[in-house]
Ligand SMILES: Cc1ncc(C[n+]2csc(CCOP(=O)(O)OP(=O)(O)O)c2C)c(N)n1
């Protein structure tokens with residue numbers, strides 16, 4: 001894995017503020033959804049806290065002219081693509097199968113059948129190309145899901161068909177209680193190369209390095225008309241879902257480390273220190289977050 005400094009970034013301040021704003025929105029909505037689940041307003045919630053830099057950095061890099069196939073935890077990506085908070089939680093309250101308009105937002109429904117979305121993504125991309133339409137597709141997958149045969153089929157098909165698909169694997173080291181080292185002998189990035197797909201493995205705490213790497217990966221897919229895989233190491237705060245007690249299988253030290261490496265507070269502190277954001281900007285975002293939260297609570301609590 002390359003160190004973050006090897007991906008020196010030169011982002012303008014507007015992009016940096018946008019990265020931070022989206023990370024703060026995702027964190028607040030995720031916190032509120034967890035609360036609503038504990039109150040019984042939602043049946044289930046799968047938190048993405050700790051993964052905001054990976055999700056926001058990648059989603060902003062691939063841009064709006066992409067079609068995204070998520071797994072089931074890409075809440076920061078969903079919000080950035082324009083899914084409203086109440087639409088995001090609708091499925092978890094059993095109100096709808098999806099919640100948002102997948103075609104309008106070019107953000108497909110969450111897929112809970114592990115890795116099925118990787119084949120949907122490759123097939124969609126090839127189908128688009130056959131019709132002479134925009135075929136750049138992004139698919140998110142977890143480390144555990146890469147153990148599914150669908151992932152291998154999707155990577156092979158993407159490689160032989162030169163499908164314009166960017167695979168983004170968020171590797172948190174766990175498939176519920178199964179540690180990644182018990183599921184694979186190589187990294188996911190190395191495995192992709194075996195299929196003939198270029199790849200990179202990076203740390204996922206800094207949104208700027210994720211943004212830079214995913215921007216380059218996007219240029220590769222679009223320019224070479226070939227798939228690419230980015231494996232992002234993430235550190236999630238919470239267990240698999242609101243029905244899972246990670247304390248049973250994960251050490252207290254390991255869980256505590258995720259808080260120390262909080263990408264949201266770290267990036268907010270960094271941009272404040274650099275003067276890219278100031279107290280007034282943070283207050284304005286806070287007001288926006290309160291409003292989003294209130295609308296969500298009014299609808300669901
Ligand atoms: C085909 C299939 N097998 C098993 C499951 C049960 N299951 C749901 S999530 C999960 C773990 C997935 O781990 P990972 O892909 O690493 O994603 P993460 O939850 O860590 O984001 C399992 C085994 C499922 N949903 N689909």
Ligand SMILES: [Mg+2]
Nearest residue numbers: 142143174175
């Ligand atoms: Mg995982």
